[in-house]
Amino acid sequence: MHDKLLQFQQYLHRAGLKATRQRELIARAFFATTTHVSAEGLYRRVGGRHPRIGLVTVYRTLKLLKDAGLAHERQFGDGRALFEHASSERHHDHIICTECGKITEFASVEIEALQEQVVRRLGFHIQYHKLELYGRCRDCSAAAGKGPGVHAIGVG
Amino acid sequence: MHDKLLQFQQYLHRAGLKATRQRELIARAFFATTTHVSAEGLYRRVGGRHPRIGLVTVYRTLKLLKDAGLAHERQFGDGRALFEHASSERHHDHIICTECGKITEFASVEIEALQEQVVRRLGFHIQYHKLELYGRCRDCSAAAGKGPGVHAIGVG
DNA sequence: AAGAAAGTGAAAACGATTATCAGTATCGAC
């Protein structure tokens, strides 16, 4: 639980940055998430806290968390970034329900291997990739044709 | 060459829309491209033409081209949309050079088949997907360590 | 305690895209 916060603070120290109350609160809120969260969503989660934390500081802290290697930023289709924990998690890709917005994670070593092959064949030296599948989840498929989906659209 | 323009105009007619000079010029410029082009890039290509065509109209016409099934919109990481021809082209994915921005296309039936498997296993009903590989292209790998890349960053 | 350096948040700036709106072009009916 607290080791990630510690890691973050150690990163700050190493980089000559300061461990402020705001950063701790934001980092705690981030580490407490289990899903993909937007800057705005995280902002709302820390909203009730003591110092009136600004959305700007949430953005800045999320960037620091990325720099520290503790957060990943994802760009799904809808124009806003979503963030998720990075440390100690292995690589995965995502399936997004076009109806309810639900995000499901998966990993396929076979797909990754094939990607490597393709890339090598084309003379590229791969650094990272992004694989997103879009479709209807089981729930939304079942509810198809029965009016708009039952789940919320927003994610975080 | 001209059959795509014809298809577009037929679409406009079918949809009760009008075939304006601007739309024709923009569509011609679009069909003349061979790469992935941004709205701004297409705007520059039609810029010298007779009616002072506005960027807004380029955006609107690109949307119509999509509706007509003649253009695909791609969202790579950098916040702006790129457009490419759709008609008569089969599905493909992209490798983007992180150094020079060069975009290379590829297709892998094996990868697509595996994606299908994964999705089915998770109870999703797939609609479309996005696979982007990022890395250094051959040229940029060769030039590595010899200062900034030689190619332009911009695409269109 | 004191000062250098970094951090904060309100507000403004940004960049790509979309909406508004008053004036203009298109096109089918005549």
Next chain:
DNA sequence: GTCGATACTGATAATCGTTTTCACTTTCTT
């Protein structure tokens, strides 16, 4: 061809997520 309903255009303003600016505050080392 003319006419008129309807769609279209482009300048401008608005949006939206994110970043910058900047005057003031906090941290942290000595």
